[in-house]
Amino acid sequence: MNIKKYLYLSFGVLFSQAAAAGSFAETFEGAPKLNLNLYVFAADVDGSIGKGNAKYDVDQPFKETVKELDESYMAHVDLSKGKWGIYADRQMVKTSQDRQAMHLPVAVHTKLEQNSYGAYYQAYVSPELTAKNQPKLIVEPTIGVHRTEAKAALAVLNQSAETEASWNEFFWGSRFKYNFNSPWNLASEVTFGAENTHSAQAYLGYRIPVFDRALNVRAGYRYFEQDYKSSNFHWEIRQHGPVIGINLPIF
Known part of the structure; x- marks a missing residue:
């Protein structure tokens, strides 16, 4: 499939609404x-x-990942003005494993960094408002770039082998937000990558007043799948499970 085709299509979705605004x-x-x-x-x-x-x-x-985890952090920053916004999402996970293979001790070290950089446009904002004067439904088409860096090292006795790969991948999709007439809210996102990456996530949130801010505590589920091939390297990984987090407005 031609990546330029998706670039033109995605940019067309974002800018057509802006042009229609006058x-x-x-x-x-x-x-x-x-x-x-x-x-x-x-x-x-x-x-x-x-x-x-x-x-x-x-x-x-x-449960096995937690036992073998060395270091991990995950964060998402979102900056918007008017109907436009940009964001950056970063995940880093390092693990170490000590196992036995053919009665020999084997040490495996892995490091995975996944970064996403994107932009979105509020293509649809519901005219219906909640009691807090918030739009009930917001639809935001989004485009951006995934960057993945994967490293692995294997050591058996005095022998070791290392492999690493990194690649960039254009993606497109949409985000959805729904506010109830209460502190409860919903958020979801679906994206598709040019290198056979699929991502879907959905969250239920609850806003808690903290001074003059509204801290949004969220829980949901995420599915992330990558199938990347380059030369003699093949990375086919699926990640899926519950997500717990907080959303804090800075300003």
Whole structure:
């Protein structure tokens, strides 16, 4: 499939609504808003990693990931003004494993960094408002770039082997938000990548007043799948599980 085709289509969706508004400058009206999201992804991981004739099958439930976790952090920053917004999402996970294979001690170290950078446009804002004067439904088409960096090291006795790969991938999709006439709210996102990456997530949130801010505590579920091939490297991984996090408006 031609990536340029999807670029043109996605940009067309974003800008057609802005053009219909009459004045492009009007779509930027309003005070800027900055939101910080911190979350924990309790992911089960399965799939396979292959390089050349070597292939490693992955089947790791969340409880095993926690035992072997060295370092992990996940954050999402969102900056918007008017109907437009940009965001950055970063995940980093490092694990270490000590196992036995053919009665020999085996040490496996992995590091996975996944970064997403995107932009969105509020293509539809419901005219119906909640008791808090918020739109009930908001639809935001989005486009951006995924960057994945994967590293793995295997050590058996005095022998070691390392492999690493990194790639960029254009993605497109949409975000949806729904506010109830109460502190409860819903949010979801579906995206598709040019390199066979699929992502879907949905959250139920509850807003809690904290000084002059509304802290949004959220819980939901996320599914993330990648199938990337380059030369003799093949990365086919699925991550799925519950997500717990907070959304804090900075300004």
